[in-house]
Amino acid sequence: MKINKSNGVKNNLLKILIAAAEVTPIAKVGGLGDVIGALPKALSKLNLDARVIIPFYGAIDRNKYKIKLIKQKIGVGEALINLWQTNLPNSTVPVYLIEHNFFKGREIYSNALADDPKDTKKYLFLAHAILESLKALNFKPNVIHLNDWHTAAVPLLLKTDRQNNEFFKQTKTLYTIHNLANQGPAGQKTPVKSGETGAKLFDGVNYMAEGIINSGIVSTVSPTYAKEILTKKYGARLENILLKRKNQLYGILNGIDTDFFNPAADKLIKKNYSLETIENKLNNKLSLQKKMGWPEDKDIALVGLVTRFVWQKGIELITEKFSELNCQFVFLGTGEKRYEEALLNLAKKYPGKFKVLIKFDEKLAHEIYAGSDIFLVPSRFEPCGLTQMIAMRYGSVPIARATGGLKDTVNAKVGFIFKQFAATKFYDTLQKALNIYYNRPKAWNQLKKNGMRQDFSWNKSAKEYLKLYKKLIK
Numbered sequence: 001m002k003i004n005k006s007n008g009v010k011n012n013l014l015k016i017l018i019a020a021a022e023v024t025p026i027a028k029v030g031g032l033g034d035v036i037g038a039l040p041k042a043l044s045k046l047n048l049d050a051r052v053i054i055p056f057y058g059a060i061d062r063n064k065y066k067i068k069l070i071k072q073k074i075g076v077g078e079a080l081i082n083l084w085q086t087n088l089p090n091s092t093v094p095v096y097l098i099e100h101n102f103f104k105g106r107e108i109y110s111n112a113l114a115d116d117p118k119d120t121k122k123y124l125f126l127a128h129a130i131l132e133s134l135k136a137l138n139f140k141p142n143v144i145h146l147n148d149w150h151t152a153a154v155p156l157l158l159k160t161d162r163q164n165n166e167f168f169k170q171t172k173t174l175y176t177i178h179n180l181a182n183q184g185p186a187g188q189k190t191p192v193k194s195g196e197t198g199a200k201l202f203d204g205v206n207y208m209a210e211g212i213i214n215s216g217i218v219s220t221v222s223p224t225y226a227k228e229i230l231t232k233k234y235g236a237r238l239e240n241i242l243l244k245r246k247n248q249l250y251g252i253l254n255g256i257d258t259d260f261f262n263p264a265a266d267k268l269i270k271k272n273y274s275l276e277t278i279e280n281k282l283n284n285k286l287s288l289q290k291k292m293g294w295p296e297d298k299d300i301a302l303v304g305l306v307t308r309f310v311w312q313k314g315i316e317l318i319t320e321k322f323s324e325l326n327c328q329f330v331f332l333g334t335g336e337k338r339y340e341e342a343l344l345n346l347a348k349k350y351p352g353k354f355k356v357l358i359k360f361d362e363k364l365a366h367e368i369y370a371g372s373d374i375f376l377v378p379s380r381f382e383p384c385g386l387t388q389m390i391a392m393r394y395g396s397v398p399i400a401r402a403t404g405g406l407k408d409t410v411n412a413k414v415g416f417i418f419k420q421f422a423a424t425k426f427y428d429t430l431q432k433a434l435n436i437y438y439n440r441p442k443a444w445n446q447l448k449k450n451g452m453r454q455d456f457s458w459n460k461s462a463k464e465y466l467k468l469y470k471k472l473i474k
């Protein structure tokens, strides 16, 4: 049994409940799910008792994940919930799933593009249900780790319920902001005053703000974003509230699930490869070109992009001028019509240059990471960003805007970075990259290899989270 000398807490007695709206692969929409699917596995390797709790959405495949009913008819106010359980695949990390009519729908979020008022009640209910589930399980976590607005009401409920709530006497809270832009349906329309603590939970509450105000420690998903959100430009109207919590605000870079995203073992790609067999990456490029209906051409640079097509992601920086560049583009994503249409128009006009696939497709995403030479991440803001890290792991060289986690992970050794959010800057940077790709193959190979050598595993970040948990329970 390991004893940590600094505070006498044994890691293997530390109980952490991680609560969120998504967990990959059981219920994934985006990066939030990826974090919740990977962090607890890394924590359990550090001998923590880490468990996950999410809603039991209608879309979840109960057979595939061997989900079992463990508790029935737990009271949540007037309502009753059932609790189900499985493990995160390839781990012993328990995942609890809360069953209630609120979560029966096929979609995880009512609207994939914006926080929907229909979800307010659903996630407020989730916050209550999380606490009642813990009581029913008789699981008293040292820390409840909340993630984004969907679970942000929990610290407030703990505060307001405390007198009559012996059960959570020792429980502390960490609130992680994965994306400050999504503040809950009331979100940015609602004026937020600092010190709204104890506010009645009604539709007009800004849940993001409540999470920031009421939790023990606040963290976000990269050191640069932690600094950026204290400014008006990136603070999404909460910068003043965040400034008040500046001394309890930390930035911990996300990792990626290096088992799931592993070119050497990935079953979704055409041919596996590693640093030692990097030449096999080419098979994936040829196969992707074929799948796109293009002739196989090993020489032309293939440029990939996998993302949500939304304002944050800087899609409008891809202009018609990009058709003049000597490369092929494969874009995969879904999102706002205006971006989907703009990209589809390019594909229609320049079918030999652009392929645009409007869908969520895990296999194709992996094929693009493996098959592309260059990967685009032109975000307007980016709390952490996972796609640039995944791309590097697959030997695809990122071109990213210098913001948030992109700034913390992409540099001249592994890729290209541009500062100003402008189509011309992005274009020039891609052109510069293509010049190196075509004219300096050795330098290009070095970039590729440097990227593949980076350690994007969760091990390092999990240790940082452990430090925060210990800070909370000191």
Ligand code: ADP
Binding pocket: 029, 030, 031, 032, 034, 306, 307, 308, 332, 333, 334, 359, 360, 361, 362, 365, 384, 385, 386, 387, 388, 390
């Ligand atoms: P965000 O969380 O803002 O969507 P991230 O870069 O943090 O962005 O994470 C995005 C994750 O979702 C990555 O794993 C990426 O591969 C995946 N992804 C995004 N869009 C698609 C899509 N259309 N099909 C498959 N995977 C996608």
